[in-house]
Amino acid sequence: KRVEYFKMMVPNRAGQGARALDVLHKAGVNLIAFSGFPQGGGAQMDFIPAKPAAFRKVAKKAKWKIGRSKRAFLVSGDDRVGAGAKLLGKLAERRINVIAIDAVCSGKGRYGALLWVSPTQYARAARALGAR
DSSP states (O other): OEEEEEEEEEESOTTHHHHHHHHHHHHTOOEEEEEEEEETTEEEEEEEESSHHHHHHHHHHTTOOOOSOEEEEEEEEEOOTTHHHHHHHHHHHTTOOEEEEEEEEOSSSEEEEEEEEOGGGHHHHHHHHTOO
16 A cells, blocks of 8 residues: 655654654544654654644644655555565565565554655556555
8 A cells, every 4th residue: 555654853852752642642643653763863753644634734733844745655464474575575576675664463463564665666666566
């Protein structure tokens, strides 16, 4: 599935993620995914909202500096041995470089993965993955 994500840089201090997620919770914004990690001297938070327009509205009201949305993929399926290898193999066959991937098992026989490719390879990756 094609998804939009927004990144926000924050100080790398305790509570930054909790505060941001609380703002979204109180506004009723549902996230498909959230990721946070150290970046430079601070931290980067990536938000993948179910409804990007609702996220933008809340971010603007909260005066967050989020910039333009970017694109990624959300992949899900039945959890089985080799699921990740098959997924990445589809892209490797077409010489599409994966910039980053985060994958998890739900514990209920399903897996999910977020993956990022270069904007110049996004359309090709979408075709390779059968993403809508």
